[in-house]
Amino acid sequence: MIHLMKNSQKRAALEFRQFWYLIKHILPKVLPLNSRNLFRLKNAIRDLRSRGGIQAAGQPMYAQIEPTTACNLTCRFCLNRHLAHPRDHLLYEQFVQILNGLPGLLAINLQGLGEPTMNKDLFKMASEARRRKIYVFTVTNLNLSKKMVCKLADSEFDAINISIESVDPEKYAWYRRGGDIRTVVRNLKLLGNLKKKNGRTFSVGIWTTMTEETIGSIESIFEFASQSGVIERIQTVFLTDKASHVSKYEDALRTQQIADRRAKAKKVRAVLHFLSRKYGILASLVEGKCSWPWSSVYINAQGLLSPCCNIRNRDLKWGDVAEGNIDRAWYGTEWDKLRKGLVTGKPHRACAGCPYV
Numbered sequence: 001m002i003h004l005m006k007n008s009q010k011r012a013a014l015e016f017r018q019f020w021y022l023i024k025h026i027l028p029k030v031l032p033l034n035s036r037n038l039f040r041l042k043n044a045i046r047d048l049r050s051r052g053g054i055q056a057a058g059q060p061m062y063a064q065i066e067p068t069t070a071c072n073l074t075c076r077f078c079l080n081r082h083l084a085h086p087r088d089h090l091l092y093e094q095f096v097q098i099l100n101g102l103p104g105l106l107a108i109n110l111q112g113l114g115e116p117t118m119n120k121d122l123f124k125m126a127s128e129a130r131r132r133k134i135y136v137f138t139v140t141n142l143n144l145s146k147k148m149v150c151k152l153a154d155s156e157f158d159a160i161n162i163s164i165e166s167v168d169p170e171k172y173a174w175y176r177r178g179g180d181i182r183t184v185v186r187n188l189k190l191l192g193n194l195k196k197k198n199g200r201t202f203s204v205g206i207w208t209t210m211t212e213e214t215i216g217s218i219e220s221i222f223e224f225a226s227q228s229g230v231i232e233r234i235q236t237v238f239l240t241d242k243a244s245h246v247s248k249y250e251d252a253l254r255t256q257q258i259a260d261r262r263a264k265a266k267k268v269r270a271v272l273h274f275l276s277r278k279y280g281i282l283a284s285l286v287e288g289k290c291s292w293p294w295s296s297v298y299i300n301a302q303g304l305l306s307p308c309c310n311i312r313n314r315d316l317k318w319g320d321v322a323e324g325n326i327d328r329a330w331y332g333t334e335w336d337k338l339r340k341g342l343v344t345g346k347p348h349r350a351c352a353g354c355p356y357v
């Protein structure tokens with residue numbers, strides 16, 4: 001029966017399961033239906049309905065907040081080492097200011113261009129988000145000390161994701177310079193044991209950045225996840241081919257860019273659908289039209305706003321948390337221009353060469 005399904009049906013099934021997963025986890029965050037939660041729900045509906053328009057109707061319901069730009073690895077595909085400010089840490093006070101300035105938030109991702117666990121206040125931030133009933137998750141390379149894994153396991157995160165491109169030790173170390181998959185395996189085991197022992201409810205997922213080199217071995221990630229006994233989801237993304245990124249890639253990586261993304265996306269979704277059923281693990285591919293400017297915002301470790309994690313140039317002055325009024329930026333002309341660019345197919349210069357246009 002599954003084999004008879006068309007690609008479009010497989011995609012719909014994959015997306016529906018992902019959507020259902022989110023609903024299941026986010027819905028309890030907006031109960032009881034008091035005035036604050038009703039505001040957040042209505043705001044989310046306004047966001048969804050405004051998609052495709054030039055002006056935002058609601059405030060961001062989702063924010064990616066960068067705790068730090070410090071990192072313990074130098075991965076080949078990552079722009080972290082090209083940052084002008086490589087060791088900024090977001091202050092806890094700035095974080096609270098962000099949450100106060102964005103009352104529509106339903107979910108936040110505490111992750112940016114750096115290793116989140118290197119911000120000493122990360123867990124305090126997660127606790128504050130949880131206290132405000134915001135679904136909070138992070139992404140880590142898990143090349144961490146045992147002490148740090150214990151802190152992660154004891155944290156208030158709703159979900160913890162681990163980045164892995166390959167389970168082959170040599171390949172892993174090629175992409176993740178300074179990293180060791182054996183450390184990840186050891187730490188994942190510890191995380192799973194502590195979760196069970198302490199009756200914690202956080203979910204654990206894998207994030208994997210696919211290249212032409214790794215795309216054929218995606219099943220090994222499912223096997224790895226299944227053997228771990230703790231991984232519930234696998235989220236895949238293609239190596240970014242936004243011009244601003246590609247210009248920084250070394251030749252050995254540039255040749256591994258995904259060729260013919262659209263056709264590949266179809267095939268990968270069909271494979272993910274099959275593997276997801278085979279291993280009983282949720283799976284998704286982040287690919288398709290961008291919806292960020294209608295619902296989401298990115299805030300870097302300096303407290304500066306931008307429309308997404310792919311836009312890091314600061315000359316356009318998207319907004320500054322320190323200036324207080326996050327709303328003014330979000331409803332401002334630059335953001336309108338960005339939305340207009342995506343709607344009309346004449347992208348804003350900040351989106352130039354982005355695969356999600």
Ligand SMILES: C[S@@+](CC[C@H](N)C(=O)[O-])C[C@H]1O[C@@H](n2cnc3c(N)ncnc32)[C@H](O)[C@@H]1O
Pocket residue numbers: 071077078079111112113114115116139140141162163164207208209237238239240245
């Ligand atoms: C920037 S990292 C930060 C969190 C943490 N340090 C980690 O590696 O998981 C977040 C995610 O971005 C992905 N990433 C980094 N550079 C990328 C690129 N050029 N294309 C696609 N994904 C990328 C990483 O693989 C990782 O899953």
Ligand code: SF4
Pocket residue numbers: 071072073074075078079080081112113114115141
């Ligand atoms: S660990 Fe994460 S932030 Fe650090 S270099 Fe690798 S992908 Fe970038």
Ligand code: SF4
Pocket residue numbers: 290291292293307308309310311350351352354355356357
């Ligand atoms: S289309 Fe623009 S806003 Fe959307 S992800 Fe790409 S660069 Fe960011």
